[in-house]
Amino acid sequence: MYVIFSHLLAFATLFIASIFDLKTSEVPDHVSLVGVIGGIGLHFIASLKSGFDISVLSNLSVLLNQPLTWFQALGEPLMWSITIGVLFSVFGWGLYFMGMWGGADAFAMSVLGFAAPTSVHSFSVMHSANLFMNIMYVGFVYSLGFALYRSWGSGALRQTYSKIKQNELKVSGAIIAIALISSLGAISGGFNPLAYFLFFSSLVFVYYYMKVVQDDIMKEEVDVSELEGGEVLAKGELEDDKVRGIREEEIDELDTEKVVIRDGVRFIPVFPVALLITDLFGGGVFLMQFIVS
Secondary structure (H helix, E strand, O other), rough: HHHHHHHHHHHHHHHHHHHHHHHHHHOOOHHHHHHHHHHHHHHHHHHHHHOHHHHOOOOOOHHHHHHHHHHOOOOOOHHHHHHHHHHHHHHHHHHHHHHEEEEEHHHHHHHHHHHHOOOOOOOHHHHHHHHHHHHHHHHHHHHHHHHHHOOOOOHHHHHHHHHHHHHHHHHHHHHHHHHHHHHHHHHOOOOOOHHHHHHHHHHHHHHHHHHHHHHHEEEEEEEEEOOOOEEEEEEOOOOOOOOOOOOOOHHHOOOEEEEEOOOOOOOOOHHHHHHHHHHOOOOOOOHHHHHHO
């Protein structure tokens, strides 16, 4: 029951975060914190109900000499919440520190990891694997749709063709690598080589299209005097080079009259949709197997 409540909390938290993201592109940290802390708390209660091994947890010698045994004594619910929560957080915040995601996106991964680490029916790594893959699938379709909408009539396809011509050697290398891996499928019979080649080759071209949209279309040069705080500046405009909104106190520190602001994909809605799909249908890993089999 508590695991079900945790899933509902994760969905509600991410749904509210999505509304903030779509309306203002800024998600208050405390919204996501409710999902993280609430998820850990509900899994803690679930472990209490299923039975903590108090004798092991209170034994300092076990903690120092057999940390894995001590960790397992927390009970499956809390153990899964902490494990998957940390793994999802490392991935999400890793992308943030590399400048590829915003802080709200990283927080959303933490919410899913701590509040919805396993199925509501059983404790298994398959749920988190499916959830992770579904985030990738939904994110890909959503981002591509968003990019098509924003770039309609802007000549993005012509720019993409030019970008590919400029990177002809890299693109050719990627296609050759995909073809070689596809040939292994033909030899071994382990997967469908044609489906694999078509799927991953298309991703190469989609990558360059998305890069054109992000770098050349979804940005605008504005006067610093027009900034109000919260705008996401283009790469290189801020010293830390993170994907985040500029703070009001940082505006006065800008040593320029104009800056380039970017209007990135409002990505947060991907997370509650991915969770809903995973809870209702599973998908994820099985969908990838279907694509290439």
